[in-house]
Amino acid sequence: MTVAEDSLPDWDERAAAAGIVIPEPLPSQPLFPGAVVDGSTAYTSGIVAVEGPPWKMVYAGSVGDDISVEDAQKSAALAMVCTLANLKGALGGSLNRLDRFVKLMGFVRCRADFMQAPNVINGASEVLLNIFGQDRLPARSAIGVAALPGGASVEIDAVVRLRS
Template structure:
């Protein structure tokens, strides 16, 4: 099954890739590695903003990480000219959660993105990962995830 068919089966419509909001590019390819800049927990309705463990609960935060993952997929799709079947491995995800002082379930939050990559790409979607709690994220979003992807 193609990745496009798998996305359709999962009910995921990729949004237009987000433009950079500062002096950087959304993705950069070097050889067979595609580096994707951090993607926020944003969507057409405004996404998930706030501090996890304070005004964002765990279920909302997991959904936020999934939104970041969908935005990563949109960037991959743009970088690969609409052919996500050129992804040969999700190498690494870097997850950042805007977390309250007592919130420690950071890995559980980033599973929202990790699980999505495995759902979409199967075994190719299994990856190394970091999951970090931070004081603030850009524009007040709850989650940001970046990626390194092997492509052909």
């Protein structure tokens, strides 16, 4: 290991120190993997909040109607943890190839007049903040939508730059 590599943050250790338990990667779906690595960039497929195994969706429903903003923030946080699990699997079992999240897209199932989608996606951003720090937070979008897979309340996907 070079001096430069030795001085890089250990993301796995920082996640553990923050009390964030990253599970095994979720099983890939027949038509799309959880994450794809292309050179120095990783792209994640959209993911919702699931727990397991056996994997089951949690926090389903329309935010503001079926579930609270607070539970939707928990959904966003758990979806981010699942995203990290899929990235960890695609990167050989460690987060340490990650340099930074570049873009985070958050989709919130809600009514057309619901204006708190950014507050919901803060749940995902807080997970990233606790592991990677303020200077590595990504650009972000939070979009209200009428439906998500399986009736989920939140779905996220991300673009990540990898260390060279």
